[in-house]
Amino acid sequence: DAGITQSPRHKVTETGTPVTLRCHQTENHRYMYWYRQDPGHGLRLIHYSYGVKDTDKGEVSDGYSVSRSKTEDFLLTLESATSSQTSVYFCAISEGGTGELFFGEGSRLTVL
Amino acid sequence: AQSVTQPDIHITVSEGASLELRCNYSYGATPYLFWYVQSPGQGLQLLLKYFSGDTLVQGIKGFEAEFKRSQSSFNLRKPSVHWSDAAEYFCAVGAGSSASKIIFGSGTRLSIRP
Numbered sequence: 453d454a455g456i457t458q459s460p461r462h463k464v465t466e467t468g469t470p471v472t473l474r475c476h477q478t479e480n481h482r483y484m485y486w487y488r489q490d491p492g493h494g495l496r497l498i499h500y501s502y503g504v505k506d507t508d509k510g511e512v513s514d515g516y517s518v519s520r521s522k523t524e525d526f527l528l529t530l531e532s533a534t535s536s537q538t539s540v541y542f543c544a545i546s547e548g549g550t551g552e553l554f555f556g557e558g559s560r561l562t563v564l
Numbered sequence: 565a566q567s568v569t570q571p572d573i574h575i576t577v578s579e580g581a582s583l584e585l586r587c588n589y590s591y592g593a594t595p596y597l598f599w600y601v602q603s604p605g606q607g608l609q610l611l612l613k614y615f616s617g618d619t620l621v622q623g624i625k626g627f628e629a630e631f632k633r634s635q636s637s638f639n640l641r642k643p644s645v646h647w648s649d650a651a652e653y654f655c656a657v658g659a660g661s662s663a664s665k666i667i668f669g670s671g672t673r674l675s676i677r678p
Contacts, residue, residue: 483664492573494654494670495608502664511667542608546664552610553600553666 455479458543458556466564471530473559475543477523483546484526485553486510486518488539495542501526533563566591566659568669576675579647585640585672587655596658597638598666599629603651611653614638615663625649650676 455478465471475484485500487510497510499518507518515537517529530537543556567590577583589595599611612623619631629640638655655669 485666487668492670494570495656495668497665497667500665508660508665510665544608546666548664552613553598553608555608557607 456556458559464562473528475526477545481545485544486528487542538563566657570669572672574673578677583642583645587638589657596663598656600654601651647676
């Protein structure tokens with residue numbers, strides 16, 4: 453299995469609080485992604501990174517920010533969580549855009 | 565911007581029957597296309613991918629998909645399904661530099677009738 457660790461795996465928080473999800477990889481892959489999965493919507497791309505300090509927006513980036521200061525870590529931050537951000541968040545990595553995506557186990561976030 | 569449409573939310577087929585899951589994409593250039601599967605309680609696994617060349621691609625678990633540029637489609641097929649194929653299936657398209665921006669469809673849930 454690809455070495456991808458997401459933390460925390462489960463989190464319950466209140467509206468208006470900041471939340472940071474961490475994705476850590478041991479594969480030294482260049483590309484890292486954050487997706488959210490919601491019933492009826494499949495997987496939606498939030499942000500992705502193509503190198504240290506190189507990131508780009510996805511389909512649903514509003515309300516989210518990311519940072520990548522090291523190859524192995526990709527952080528997703530919700531500056532002020534809202535109930536609409538209740539979801540399962542998946543991190544994924546890839547050697548290259550034409551390669552296979554390897555997914556983490558997911559982080560379930562509940563915003564009350 | 566690229567997009568993916570999976571028109572079937574839920575499909576039920578009998579075990580042993582053939583399967584076809586539909587996927588339509590929108591992208592201005594030659595797309596990079598993928599099918600992933602998510603089994604209950606499991607992570608996502610790549611079934612197959614198309615970048616160029618032969619438009620019929622073979623994947624794992626007996627799946628295949630055919631790229632049809634004229635129809636902007638990349639349908640997934642299997643000649644005979646097994647109960648273990650019950651899962652959610654996602655089509656995805658890669659675009660941008662090195663096809664690094666990978667967008668998924670909304671998924672099709674497959675149920676198998678005994």
